[in-house]
Each structure stands twice: as C-alpha cells, then as structure tokens.
Amino acid sequence: DPDARWAQVDSYFGGLVREDPDGTATRERAAEAGLPDIAVAPNQGKLLQLLASLVGARRVLEIGTLGGYSTLWLARALPSDGSLVSLELDPKHAEVARASLTQAGVGDLVEVVVGPAVDSLGALVAAATEPFDFIFIDADKQQLARYVELSLALSRPGTAIVVDNVVRDGAVIDPEHPDDRVQGVRRMVELLTDHPRVEATVLQTVGSKGYDGFALLRVLP
Numbered sequence: 001d002p003d004a005r006w007a008q009v010d011s012y013f014g015g016l017v018r019e020d021p022d023g024t025a026t027r028e029r030a031a032e033a034g035l036p037d038i039a040v041a042p043n044q045g046k047l048l049q050l051l052a053s054l055v056g057a058r059r060v061l062e063i064g065t066l067g068g069y070s071t072l073w074l075a076r077a078l079p080s081d082g083s084l085v086s087l088e089l090d091p092k093h094a095e096v097a098r099a100s101l102t103q104a105g106v107g108d109l110v111e112v113v114v115g116p117a118v119d120s121l122g123a124l125v126a127a128a129t130e131p132f133d134f135i136f137i138d139a140d141k142q143q144l145a146r147y148v149e150l151s152l153a154l155s156r157p158g159t160a161i162v163v164d165n166v167v168r169d170g171a172v173i174d175p176e177h178p179d180d181r182v183q184g185v186r187r188m189v190e191l192l193t194d195h196p197r198v199e200a201t202v203l204q205t206v207g208s209k210g211y212d213g214f215a216l217l218r219v220l221p
C-alpha cells in the first residue's frame with residue numbers, strides 16, 4: 001500500500017522536522033473542538049516556515065486559518081516586530097485558532113480576521129495595507145484565482161506566495177472534472193500561465209496527507 005509507506009516516510013523524517021509542543025497542542029485542540037482534519041502536515045508546516053524565513057518575511061498573510069496550525073508554523077518564522085494576518089470564514093475556527101495561538105505565545109503577532117476572504121482581502125487592498133512578504137493561500141479552492149489576484153494586489157516584487165492542494169490526487173489534469181475545487185485550481189493555472197507579474201512552479205507531493213501538491217509563486221519586479 002503506497003499510502004501507508006508515504007505516511008511512514010513522513011514519520012521517519014519527523015525528528016528532523018521537530019514540531020514544537022505548541023504545534024502538537026494546536027492540532028489536539030482543533031481535533032477536540034471537532035474541526036476537520038485538513039491542516040497541513042508537520043513537514044509541510046515546516047516547509048512554510050522555512051520559506052518564510054528564507055525570504056526574510058516580516059509581514060505574512062494567510063488565507064484559511066482553520067485551527068491555526070499552519071499559522072503557528074508561520075508565526076514562528078517572524079521576527080519580534082513581525083506580523084501575520086490570517087483570514088477565516090468560520091468564527092468557531094477563528095476562536096479555536098486564537099486560543100491556540102495565544103497559548104503558544106504568538107497571540108500578539110497574529111490577527112485572525114473573520115469573514116469571507118474575498119471581503120477581507122478587498123478591505124486590505126482598500127486600506128492600502130503595506131505589502132506582504134509571504135502569502136499562504138489555503139481556503140476554499142473554488143476561488144483560488146480570485147485569491148491569487150487579490151494577493152498580487154497586496155504584494156511587492158519578491159513576495160513569495162504558496163498555494164496548497166493544487167494537484168488533488170491528479171484530478172487537476174481533467175478539463176471536464178465535475179469537482180468545483182478542481183476547476184478552481186484550473187482557473188488559477190490559466191490565470192498564472194504567462195502572467196506578466198508572476199513566475200511559478202508546482203510540486204507534486206505525497207505523504208501523510210495523501211497525493212497533492214503546492215504551487216510556489218514569486219512576484220516579479
């Protein structure tokens with residue numbers, strides 16, 4: 001069973017990834033609160049943290065908070081004067097996330113904004129918010145293209161953008177696929193192909209969360 005082996009390999013590298021106790025507690029609190037088990041895996045959270053550190057991110061934007069698990073990994077990449085804005089539709093998810101982030105000691109760095117992300121992003125654009133250095137897009141996949149466009153409006157040259165779940169067990173290659181989320185990814189790919197302001201790649205991944213992939217974008221000068 002290849003899936004079992006993918007999870008075993010993730011677990012083999014677990015000691016190197018080193019999820020901190022607050023990360024474990026964040027996952028546990030989300031599970032206890034009945035939130036869906038759709039957060040990034042620890043090794044993926046660590047990848048986000050490394051990427052944010054590598055670009056020297058001081059300002060991070062996240063679309064899709066859930067229980068704050070990826071949020072915590074990203075917050076740990078920030079300097080003490082850094083900030084992270086995370087957008088979440090569901091007030092219950094936001095509340096669970098805030099409790100965990102406060103418990104983890106990053107409550108002052110992170111603002112969880114409740115509401116449809118398109119509205120929250122629009123408000124950030126309207127307020128001429130200082131551009132973000134790193135953006136993680138991980139909410140409803142139907143609106144991915146919209147999220148990427150709005151993210152670009154909140155970026156500067158050099159901003160790094162990561163989009164999660166863009167492979168979807170390979171379903172993404174089917175132009176007629178009935179799943180809206182697959183079509184959402186395909187619309188994003190159309191938007192990004194030959195886009196004048198972005199260079200991008202997609203990496204397929206396997207692991208404890210199955211077969212999926214990340215898009216990695218860099219905003220051009």
Ligand code: SAM
Pocket residue numbers: 038039040063064065066067068069070071087088089090093115116117118138139140
């Ligand atoms: N990034 C989180 C992590 O890895 O720990 C997982 C996020 S989960 C995959 C997606 C989240 O997006 C859910 O909490 C869901 O409520 C939220 N969401 C769905 N539609 C949304 C919308 N229109 N605006 C903002 N958030 C939305």
